[in-house]
Amino acid sequence: MTDETPRAMNGAESLVRTLVEGGVEVCFTNPGTSEMHFVAALDRVEGMRCVLFLFEGGATGAADGYARMAGKPASTLLHLGPGLANGLANLHNAKKARTPVVNIVGEHATYHREYNAPLTSDIEGLAHPMSSWVRTGMSAAEIGSDGAAAIAAARTAPGQVATLILPANTAWDPGAGPAPVPPIPDRARASDDAVAAAVKALRSGEPVLLHLGDQAVRSEGRVIADRIARKTGAQLMAMTSNSRIDRGAGTVPIERLPYPIDQGIAALKDFRHIILIGATPPVGFFAYPGKPSLLAPEGSTTITLAAPEEDQIDALERLAEAVAAPPAESVAVGPRPKLPTSGPLDQDTIGQVLGALIPEGAVICDESITTGRNFFTLTRDAAPHTWLQLSGGSIGLGIPMATGAAIACPDRKVINLQADGSGLYTVQALWTQAREHLDVVTLVWSNRSYAILRAELTNVGALNPGPKALGMLSLDDPAVDWVSLARGFGVAGRRVETLPDFIEAFQHALANSGPHLIEVAL
């Protein structure tokens, strides 16, 4: 072959071109030898942004945050079974958030697998629990269409994790070029029976809850749900954990089902009917001795108007019409919350500062755990913004999710509300924020403990914990120095211990682009 001979497009390039032409424009990577042809193809194809993470949990969490904001999947590139395994916890979160993700997992060449080399493992077995679609490529000629099928699976409502395993020879052998993405099925329509059952509940004269999740809670769905509520007296409530809520001044306000079991039960106790729209039935985050798993009060009915994979907007519109709901009213914009001028630096004053300073269009990534229990309420009248939560309870999402959201939305300020213990699972994603010059402010709630678990000790009835038990929940010896960690990863860091210092540092970070971290002493 001379330099002039056209080079046959290999499988890897066919796959990368398929991804780009299928709208997958970002790859969050941590590659190895088996992925080298895919990596090399990235330079031959225009249009794929590659973002390196130093741990696979960073890449998968970023893919989650990216897709929640971009409304379409990113890809990840992971190294065989162990690389995938490192990324699984945040794929669990993505699955629970119903986020579309396309994972590309490298694998030994098909003929090499039988020799049981050190990195040989059951990749499909590892992938299945956190993926809704798994396929191992069989040939370079088909790897493009395998990639197209993965995109279609990821984009199938309500959004799925799709994992394509890429044996090295399917990457380096001659490929067949890019393949078109097959048609993606429309969301199914809610049944007429479901609408009729919801109408009946709303006409019963008994207290009704419209429990919203997924599409229904984001923004447009809340407007329709609010119309139904105004006509019928029903109340709105979001799930405890939501993939995305667009909220703030001028939007339909909504509270969430509280996380603590007793508060969750209390919030639902007066409802006789719970209508689920994109939400799943309210359940305890955990089982607690002597307490119910299902939180709906005994004797109440739970009606699924629209399941998460169904068209919730259409279902809400049909319900609104059936109850002759009035047209949408604009939501009165109250005064912006005021900055607190004095007081301790605690969760109340922090919530007030957030309410006052969240800038318009900000993306809030919330892994606040204990410190953030009242932030949602205190930011209700903040400038319009988007709120992303930890959907699957697997901590270590905040820093990666903020990183992915910032890649999806370069013109929006990303603010990561970060509990300290959770942040330490995937802290090296800060390096990616620095390397990519991302506009992210990380606020670390430095209580130097797993505070939530202290309360859970009591909740599960493990009373009188001894020093060993309490030692498992404290992070103060040695104390983690977040400012040094941030600096070590190339991010400007500062520690604040008073309310005025917090306000000043936060204002400074908001006014200057690029990654900033503020360790907030609690």
Ligand SMILES: Cc1ncc(C[n+]2csc(CCOP(=O)(O)OP(=O)(O)O)c2C)c(N)n1
């Ligand atoms: C992957 C994973 N490992 C462990 C846990 C159990 N867990 C739940 S909360 C928590 C500690 C949270 O501490 P921190 O992030 O500091 O929040 P705080 O309660 O102090 O606000 C742990 C270890 C989990 N949810 N997910």
Ligand SMILES: [Mg+2]
């Ligand atoms: Mg903590």
